[in-house]
Amino acid sequence: MSSAQPKAVIHVISHTHWDREWYMPYEAHHAKLIRTMDDLLDVMDRDPEYRSFYLDGQTIVLDDYLQVYPEKREKLVQLVREGRLSAGPWYILQDEFLTSSEANVRNLQIGHRDAKAFGPVSKLGYFPDSFGNMGQAAQLMQQAGITTAVFGRGVKATGFNNSVSDSTDLESPYSEMNWDSPDGSRVLGILFANWYNNGMEIPEEPAAAKQFWDNAIASASRYASTRHLLLMNGCDHQPAQANLSAALRTARELYPDCEFIHSNWDDYVQAVQAELPPALSTITGELRGQRTDGWFSLVNTASARIYIKQLNQQNQTMLEKIAEPLAAFAHAQGQSYPHGLLNYAWRTLMQNHPHDSICGCSVDEVYHEMKTRFEKSKGVAASVIADSTAYLSGQIDTSGFGEGSVPFAVFSTSGYEDSGVVTVELELSRRYFKQSENPVEIAAFVGSSTIAEGYLVDANGARVAYTSADLGVRFGYDLPDDKFRQPYFARVVSVTFEANAVPAMGYAAYAWVPSIEANANAAAASLIASPNTMENEFLQVSIQRDGTLNLTDKASGQTYSGLGYYENVGDVGNEYIFKQPKGDKAITTAGLEAQIRVVEDTSYRATYEITHTILIPECADERLQTEIATMVSFLDREAQRSGKLVPLTIVTRVSLSRSERGVRVHASFDNPAKDHRLRVMLPSGVTAARHHADSIFEVASRATTPSAEWVNPSNCQHQSAFVDVHEAGRGLAIGNKGLNEYEILRDGSGTIAVTILRSTGELGDWGVFPTPDAQCLGKNEAEWMILPHGGESDRFRAYQAAYGFQVPMQTAQTGLHGGPLAPRQSLLNWSSTGSGLALSSLKVNEDRGDWIARWYNLSGEPAELSVGSAYHDELYESNVLEERADTRIGSDSGSASVPVAGFKIVSIGLTGSGSK
Template sequence: MTGTRGGKTAHVISHSHWDREWYLPFEKHRYHLIKLMDRLVETMERDPAYRSFHLDGQTILLEDYLTVRPERRESLQRLIREGRLHIGPWYVLQDEFLTSGEANIRNLLAGLRDAREFGAVSKLGYFPDSFGHIGQAPQILQQADIDVAAFGRGVKPTGFNNEVTEQAAYESPYSELLWEAPDGSQVLGILFANWYSNGNEVPTDSEQALSFWDERLAAAEKYASTPHLLFMNGCDHQPVQTDLPQALRTAAELYPDIEFIHSDFNAYVKALKQSMPDDLSVIRGELRSQRTDGWGTLVNTASARIYLKQRNERGQTMLEKGAEPLAAYAHLLGLDYPHHQLLHAWKTLMQNHPHDSICGCSVDEVHREMVTRFEKSSQTAECIIADSVAHIVKRVDTSAFGGYGEQALPFIVFNTTGWKRGGIVSTELDVSRIYFREGVEFGEMKARLKTLPVNGGTIVDAEGRQLACIVTDLGLRFGYDLPDDRFRQPYFARTLRVEFEADDVPTCGHRAFAYIPFGQELGELPEPRFASEGSLLADDGRTLENDRIKATVEDNGSVTLTDKAGGRTFRGLCIYENAGDVGNEYMYRQPNGETAQTTELLQAQVKVLTDTPYEAALEIVQEWQIPEEAEASLARERDELIWFTGRRSVRTEQTVALRIRTVVRLQRGGRGLQVNVELNNTARDHRIRMLFPTDLRTDVHYADSIFEAARRDNEPAAEWRNPSYCHHQQAFVSLHDETAGLTIANKGLNEYEVLRDGRNTIAVTLLRSVGELGDWGLFPTPEAQCPGMHGAELMIIPHGGGGQRTDAYAEAYQFQTPLYVGTTGVHGGEVPPCHSWLNWSGRDLALSAFKVAEDTGDVIVRWFNWSGEATELAAIPAFAHERMAMSDVLERCGEKLESDSGGGIPVGPHRIVTLAITPQLPD
């Protein structure tokens, strides 16, 4: 018996989707990777008929393999050059939404760099198992000369064990479609409509093969727009099918009118493009399974183990807004740019970016190791920052402070963001040091330092303006220098902590200040004029107020906030919500019939924490009794693998105390109210969110995503059945109507929901506690209950309506980036005390990167247009340079620009724009 389907070509592509760590920790998965790779290399070398293998689109697998099997490098290089083993373009298969825009690009750059070393790269945007796809992916791929993307989620429903379910109307009737970014960039999209395992374990036995292929061919034909049918011969951690050539010969005998080939994506895409129909659907923007019932989106991985997301945000910020730009500024002053160290720090961080890692949906051992990687990456970044700052401060002219006497202590405040800014600066200054090399006996050394008089002081800038500050004596401190040219230099020092409000620190630049102890001559100065005067705290001890906003803490701990410019008042902000969670690390599931609890009826304790001329803060403490955990039936449901949508468990009536400490803080120059949260989690199986009722009349909202402020509907599509409608965010979520708006900024809190409660309340998830991984089996994860102390940082930014949210977005981006500080002495220098390395302007543009390209040595500066309106970019480098040219995400030089004119560079809606500036470096 033979099948009858003529005129078709079956492209069978061998692969193994390799989750680097997931239901096993990394080293156990690597143990099996070594076996897979050994078998693959041996099979390919032994059997020329085994033609091709796709190595999952991520080059880290080569790193992991060759660490254990370095002698196999030449074999791998040969197979790659021969076009049999296909690698790249990514370094890791990341979660696109939970890693920053720059992290997504560094991932691509690192993968392409690694692939070049092996001889070839697969130019395919490969996203086999990402939990939804960012809207700007087509633009990023197009800028990297990649015009095809293959993916398995986002535009069709996938359920338990990744089974495809029926739906009345798919967004695309075909498995081929056109995917369009918000700026209009398009790529050909290849949807794994029957998952990336539809050609797995092909039988060699004729009878079994006939049954197999009759089913699989019909399923592929259901969605294919051309005669070329795609069959993915593999699955998660799938061993190599060494007898595939024989299985394909069997298939060819059974179906003589179908051509069965052991194919690869290059051949498949080439054939596809030659026979595509004209009626492919165009799907625009984010692919988040919006047109599904909502139960399989995996969106709640954004709130699984939030502590990981917070560490990741800090690590990304430290590299993107600390190490890279500061190293670039230092490079312009003659210091070698540390490409190798930055690549190491980025790769270490990106090893935490695979979707099963950063999503927090693995076994506990995986996430313990992630914490160590975060620390390792940050340690390297801290060293790069320290070296860069030390190089720069020696070249900044601080001679203006020479008139204040020998005790003047200059320091430089660095702003690496794209906007001029101010903020509270806290730095430690050594008023005196005694080095061990000086030969002073330890007792005398310590006595001298301890008896130094410390009576406070003032801060001055290079123009002579005095600023109020708070000085804290930290006493005796041990420290050491690590010179590049001699042995380490230990010392004892008498150290002060100085805190003040710095203002007008230039974009991509710095401003010099100095601490002047009381008793020093201030020289021929005009009458002192302080940047900060008066108090931000009202007499009632409950109200904070500056020129822009007024915030009052109510008896229940909620905040009433008024935007002075627009006159809009927002009430009931910062209420906490607690609800049960009988889901898993992938998906939130509130117990049947449960109503969420809130702190609305609690009585809060409120006291003044800080009251200075430049900042005031209130402490709010709430003692809350919440259910201790789910009933014992939840454990039974987990043991029996009852899918979370069908669970009937509820929470126990037994309660535990949840103590929440909230600090609301207002700076004199601040546009928003800062909110810091501390809580000690002693409960299990629950979720905690902070609520921000907006009462704004709008059907849409905006969330900071990857290189865009994504516009999203407040109401889900008609197909949606999940009561929860959570989304991803990066720096903020924002609502506005025609008269007012409210933006909530955050640090590492990636999940939010706009509630359908009649008030358009923004709910930001602070903590989610669950006890299992989920997915295809039982994997207990007690550490995912996240016991112990947790914190969160947010900012509430009121603003005008319509298009008046630019300043709020800029404030939200700056909220994530600290001001960096470096101490120095009094000296001359070629760099002014107040200086910006790049003067630029452009409405609705956000600065995303300032770094040096490894291949060309060009200074790379990148922006993105967060709006749907065209704008213009004007950029004038404040450093000697040979040329300025358009570039792309691969940091290549394009069209030369008139760099000295400051003329406008057109930037289309939602466009990512990169400039390459060739510097003239000092000898």
């Protein structure tokens, strides 16, 4: 007699997917959360069979509830420790591609730290609703002690009709698969093949339950590789099902051959892992839904409300690339590290990182609050930066500058040696005054007793070319630690110059020397070589009549023509999805004569201003509003662009600095129209099958031509700091600041199209939600950098420049004094074999006071990292959670060489004499 088949086990996992803000403002969702949590706790008190509830993988749900009911904290702690409620592993459920590498890590760190305060941390890589998944997720998960990830998008499961051997790249016949990162790290990946609501609202009444379960069991069985079937009991903002225990009793009576469990993620994953088939499909890297028709990858959220992405890029950069490393440097010199302030700033920033928030696909009220959060977080970061640079500059030995000089320091924290134009405002001859004194007389005295003329010198006394402006007498104040506020007047001079070769992760001192000496400025040749042409040692830039650029890279000898024309088309989609009207033709500036004039001509930088005016439709025609109001699918819309035209004027400033290998571009415009998209077009002259884009701890390699299943005419993609197209001997990288959407056109020219504006008037998705602010009317701006390079062997140099483009150098005035720091030095010394390593962050660990520095290998080739600090004598291995490994590296000298495998993320702790 054959043995009976084992029972199918139906794991019902109760949860709610909690979008903190989306189709309602935050506080409306917040009020609903309070009711949802109250009802959940009531169900758990009344029903001992109600075993567990998953809080969506994010600890901020607990924070938001306790904000209203702080007295219920112990109740939540009890439930987490009993395993009935989950905590973590994330702080929020972020969009992975629109938040930085470090923001993804800090999200894990804060989620783990917060969850530990309640009890066990949920060790599940939870990505239920991400609009695509980052390629390095498995490596990040493994470093955080997480071995399973669940996700809702990015892989097309084919079901049992296919066998494992028949599956193709990025597809799986099952909902279970191996998910690898490029470095080889692996987690078990589980796809919500039937979405995360396939077990919501389970009926208790037998007839309805029979119909529900027949469908649910068949659908789950189609994709599952084991007899353990996953039913997710909940959905977006779904309350706990109060009669679930009764509904499961009905199911057990109806299906005696199945086992029904009110389960949890730990038990379900353990059961699945015990019965996995011997050969699962393996998917590697990013999960972006590329084997679909292309309409619902939701990539166009990267261009919805671009102003929000720009604010986010500024905020992230200030925190991770400037405030944290400068505070770490100051900490090594004896200043306390502002853990609390930085933690508050990160939390405030990350409250803007949930996928429906940062993606720009929420109602307008959400973005009013997001802008306030950005300002709060940026304000804290600016305060930390000011305190750290003031403290550090006070430690620099400036005694070598002459008497009467006004010293200041320029700090570089991009991770690389930096050259670039900076502007510093210097206060001359502060005159403090008391309330009893006449401020008018004080201001007049300062004005009459100071001069604005002078010249600029470096730490060696050499003259440096500059331009200056007298800003007059200005009010200021100090807030001393030991006395009342101290108001003053001072004459202010603005000095602009090129700081050349500032040491990586270091600084260089300069001084302004007040003087009426004639011709005090250092003389050097102009960068304007001929009319409408700029040239430095590396590049020649020629501006054509239509405002496009012809750019010659002197090192490779390659010329790139027609760079920088603008393209405008209609958009009758929504915040999630771009949809060009049927038959719509692009309006471009190509061939349109532009106004061109010189606006800056100094020895260190030249800038041309290019002005275009094009006529574009004012909006979509009246059909669009009717189609939106009646929920006509964007795919079926017949709306066209209006026949009424309005002028769009774009003012573009193109700058070439003496020492930079790229061209900086800034565009500004008043958007007068609705329902359209504006892109800048940059023909690379490269037709490679693959291209590269900066992503989360990697430069992702992506196919330029989509899969055979793809029918969407648009094939936009995500980028972080840059996108690059190259072939042997030739390449073009485009850096950006908060421009997260690009497309590589299959036009024979390898044109890189970067979206700088998308205007749309509705949220989209499941209802009618007008979003007039998403039209982005009024003032807009965009910045990018054009970086030619010599192809595969030279591309990492361009990538470093693109990273540096996002990180402005900082300045701080100081006095004439001695100090332990030399006038010019690096405070974290690092180098690598090859050029494929990128420095991600430097901060101070909250628990141990050690420096934690993180790098990642952009290349698949192994590299050797050499790192050291004069302020530490011991180095050790760490991970993304900043846990200290037992492995000590290097010697007692405070330096070490560390092998870094291809695509690997490495975190190094530095401790010893510099730790406080």
